[in-house]
Amino acid sequence: MKLPTRAIVLSIVCLFGLTAIAKNFGQPIVTVTGVYENFTVGKGSGDLEGMRVVIVPAGGGYYAIVQIAQGGAEDPKPEFVPADIKGRSISFSLGDDKYTGTATAAELTLKDASGQSHSLKRKACSSYFK
Numbered sequence: 246m247k248l249p250t251r252a253i254v255l256s257i258v259c260l261f262g263l264t265a266i267a268k269n270f271g272q273p274i275v276t277v278t279g280v281y282e283n284f285t286v287g288k289g290s291g292d293l294e295g296m297r298v299v300i301v302p303a304g305g306g307y308y309a310i311v312q313i314a315q316g317g318a319e320d321p322k323p324e325f326v327p328a329d330i331k332g333r334s335i336s337f338s339l340g341d342d343k344y345t346g347t348a349t350a351a352e353l354t355l356k357d358a359s360g361q362s363h364s365l366k367r368k369a370c371s372s373y374f375k
Contacts, residue, residue, distance in 0.1 A: 281353035281365035292316040
């Protein structure tokens with residue numbers, strides 16, 4: 246093969262390689278571990294409503310610390326349960342209730358067994374200990 250032909254072929258191969266690298270370069274790496282919540286305080290009642298899920302790695306697996314508020318003045322009791330993580334997908338059971346969802350850089354979207362969807366915003370990890 247002549248030198249100009251080799252140079253053209255090499256240029257085309259490099260162009261395709263750089264294009265593939267550039268596509269993945271701008272994508273944020275999403276880690277599932279973190280603090281997610283959608284707690285709100287009722288305007289009239291002052292009751293706490295919503296959900297908080299903290300995903301932590303431990304003992305070679307993952308666990309979820311789950312708090313569900315259904316009205317009341319105080320933070321609900323946390324439940325520590327095993328969580329199954331595959332990529333950005335998560336599933337865990339809390340008693341008889343099973344939750345499945347997907348994590349992004351901004352939120353965790355969960356569905357319970359009845360099909361109800363819960364959108365929990367990602368919070369700073371330090372917010373869990375306030």
